[in-house]
Amino acid sequence: MxxxxxxxxxxxxxxxAPRPPRPAEFRKKAADRARAFLRDLGIPCPDPEVLARAAWDAMEDAMRAARSTDRVEPDYASVARAAAAAHGVSLSHSQAAALMEAIYISGGEGGxxxxxxxxxxxxxxxxxxxxxxxxxxxxxxxxxxxxxxxxxxxxxxxxxxxxxxxxxxxxxxxxxxxxxxxxxxxxxxxxxxxxxxxxxxxxxxxxxxxxxxxxxxxxxxxxxxxxxxxxxxxxxxxxxxxxxxxx
Ligand SMILES: [Mg+2]
Missing domain, CATH: 3.40.50.1000 (HAD superfamily/HAD-like)
Known part of the structure; x- marks a missing residue:
């Protein structure tokens, strides 16, 4: 060889991730960031926590599905955009991408x-x-x-x-x-x-x-x-x- x-x-x-933040802590941070993100853009959203959760779950579902089928990466912004639309929140493709970046907790902050x-x-x-x-x-x-x-x-x-x-x-x-x-x-x-x-x-x-x-x-x-x-x-x-x- x-x-x-x-x-x-x-x-x-x-x-x-030897000491990951507790799921409730992750969710709260994501919700706070989604709320700030949507407020800054002036996009009305009755429940940013529910929206953040739905967009994140949709992304994970899409990744899981791709991993078990064709292994072609989904367009996660489109996935998040559809999840937001299902909750009555209208985002452009780039806004949906930015929302996901905003709620993603990574690196040392992610434990x-x-x-x-x-x-x-x-x-x-x-x-x-x-x-x-x-x-x-x-x-x-x-x-x-x-x-x-x-x-x-x-x-x-x-x-x-x-x-x-x-x-x-x-x-x-x-x-x-x-x-x-x-x-x-x-x-x-x-x-x-x-x-x-x-x-x-x-x-x-x-x-x-x-x-x-x-x-x-x-x-x-x-x-x-x-x-x-x-x-x-x-x-x-x-x-x-x-x-x-x-x-
Ligand atoms: Mg690995």
Whole structure:
């Protein structure tokens, strides 16, 4: 195995939420933000809390449906817009997108923290000559995701970042892995995919021929065998194929 790059899932692989705010707290923050957002735009809404909840639930339902069918990313602003309309609130497409951004509670505020050994492991892999990429399923990309990475100390100068909502496909769809490989100008056999989902990360990458490392989690697929299984991110550094990058 001649590896030149390591691709990482993010959620529960590089960061997790060890102390998430209680659901009621999340809902209150989202409601407060929805209320302020709608007030600033002068859009009447009888119950911003109900609206925020409905838009968020609709987004999650759409993502779940896409994950279990064609893995094509839904247009979440359209989904939120329809949910708002069902509650009698008329939003444009861009207003619906902005509402979702407004009520999204992420990063440290969302209780997220990087695994303690994640940053040092990434830096050590880089110093061994590996190029590093992200392959992640998320409904929010753009600057928000980059600033969450910065806040959690995971802004290590990624060589490739493939975010499902930006690329248009969800793991395990091959297009998301291919997007990262194309950015790195590498073939699948030259890359390792690291993630905590057997179904999305390991199986998805294996279909294309990438090597795989699984951060042990509750298994979400049967009959999937990664090349390497670990508990702590830093264990990757002791796996022989990651001793140093192929030239
Ligand atoms: Mg994950």
């Amino acid at each position: 001649q590896l030149r790059a390591v691709l990482f899932d993010v959620g529960d692989t590089l960061w997790h 997220k923290a990087a695994f303690p050994d994640a940053r040092d492991t990434l830096l050590e892999l880089r110093s061994r000559g590996f190029r590093l990429g992200i392959v992640t399923n998320r409904a929010f990309g753009g600057e928000r995701f980059r600033s969450d990475l910065r806040e959690l100390g995971l802004d290590i100068g990624w060589d490739a970042v493939a975010v499902s909502v930006e690329v248009g496909f969800l793991k395990p769809h091959p297009a998301l892995f291919e997007h990262a490989l194309a950015a790195l100008e590498l073939s699948p056999a030259e890359a390792l995919m690291v993630g905590n989902s057997l179904a999305e990360d390991v199986s998805g990458a294996q279909v294309l021929g990438l090597a795989t490392a699984w951060k042990r989690s509750r298994p979400d697929a049967e009959g999937v065998t990664p090349d390497f299984t670990f508990d702590q991110v830093s264990e990757l550094l002791r796996w022989p194929p990651l001793k140093e990058a192929a030239r």
